[in-house]
Amino acid sequence: MSKRLGKGLDALIPSLHVGEEDKVVEISLKELRPNPYQPRKTFNEDSISELAQSIKEHGVIQPIIVRSVLRGFEIIAGERRFRASQHCGLEKIPAVIRNFSDQQVMEIALIENVQREDLNAIEIANAYQALVEQFQFTQEELSVKVGKSRSHIANFLRLLQLPDDVKQHVSRGTLSMGHARAIVGVKDDKTKKELANLTVKNEWSVRFLEDYIKQLEETKQPQKERSKERKGDPYIDQLEESLRDRYRTTVKIKHQNDKGKIELLYYSKDDLERLLELLQGKIS
Template sequence: MARTPEKRGLGRGLSALMADIEPERSETDTSLDAGSSARSAERTVPIDSIAPNPDQPRRAFDQAALDDLAASLRHKGIIQPLIVRPDPDDSTRFQIVAGERRWRAAQIAQLHDIPVLVRDLDDTEMLEVAIIENIQRADLNPIEEALGYRQLIDRFGHTQEQLATAMGKSRSHLANTMRLLQLPDEVQAYVRDGELSAGHARALVTADDPIALARLAVSKSLSVRDVEQAAKSGPSTSRKGNRRAASKDADTKMLESDLSAALGMLVVIDHDTDAGGGKLSIRYKDLSQLDDLMRLLNTA
């Protein structure tokens, strides 16, 4: 049973664990560092003694890319070992922490043994390394990346500032990426399947009808700029509201972005400069999100 992690700062979770994630070598690169301490800890185990991480954040594996990698592995073997941990339920087996793509390709290549680095990680550390490894190597689509950031924040108590510093990303990148989780499931599916880019998705977050605009973008192969313009214009009945939104200053827009990222819901601020007050709107997509919001307000 997975342990419930306590909220904490970076601690060992990111700063130390990231040392386990080496820049990924091309499997066709035969040049190795003879004196590497990581290589000295390497061992070879039967491929059928290894199982994937049940909490692997990456869900989509391109079959053509796996076949290409498998062809390379048949010729060169596996250059970089997988990171694994002992299976908590069976000491004779291992769970993948990082390197599931290589493991899948090795199965296709019908390799019998595979090089690994064994690390003694608990459930929390295992998930953190898996998320960070995928994000660092750009192996996740934008929605999976957003879910990875959300997991690191919600489950492990990391802040956006901590993640940005540890992972070499800007805070705005993290916030904008997590905003994609506000999109309807259908739109997220377009992004996961590669039919829409992250740029398209960011423009759709502010659209009055993101599903209709996403369908139009896919069917007409609209550019990101086209989608941005369509999202800003909106239906003719809401021109007044769009003019008001277009006149928002940069601080208001940034505050909307920060609140949206923190809540995981779309936040809109309508400030009346003359009156000195205004309205803050929070859009939830289902009752579960509404329950989450009520819990946050009750504990504030």
């Protein structure tokens, strides 16, 4: 897959590479502005500081690539070098000027960052959506552009259906792509937010979250449908239903020869404490 991605970028913009024949010019940092199509919204400050230290010692070794616009120049590739140079207090930076269309600039920004794994899942999803909306790409066409499968594109675009609070968790890295994919399948936005908060608070794994959602959906399933799935004792089924409503969790009654046991499932320490308080009659 990485070969397809690299090949796609080279085929898209073969002139991204700076060669010996290129004319390198010194451009004032004041004349430069960031790429408006840059999908990456956050930059690691420690990484920028490290790059700035390197630039202080060795200078900007690789020129940035820009295009001429009405007022100055727009950065096509090399925004980290630009930011690090600002950090150093430099006045100018070496650059190569290229002629690119808006579509090419968007595609470069997206593909270059995805190739380097610099973007979080929400940034990637927003970048895909921008390409779809601005250039009317189908998911199939976009998959060819970025060298990813159509299902990969679809999975990222689905993340945009998440509530803003949940998307912020994904952007910060407190929720992984796997967590987000599990949560986005839940219908109710309020439940999505609750699941996100529980996952972050209790540091749930993706597998644990998926199991929790499965159990949650089972408790919400109508009693008649659950009865169809298993042919059990109607009296036991009714008791389980009543206990589920009472304790708001999965309840299993295992009954044989007038003996048995009742199992209450909990999914976190807080959930266990809630059940204990219910059982002790401290809360209603």
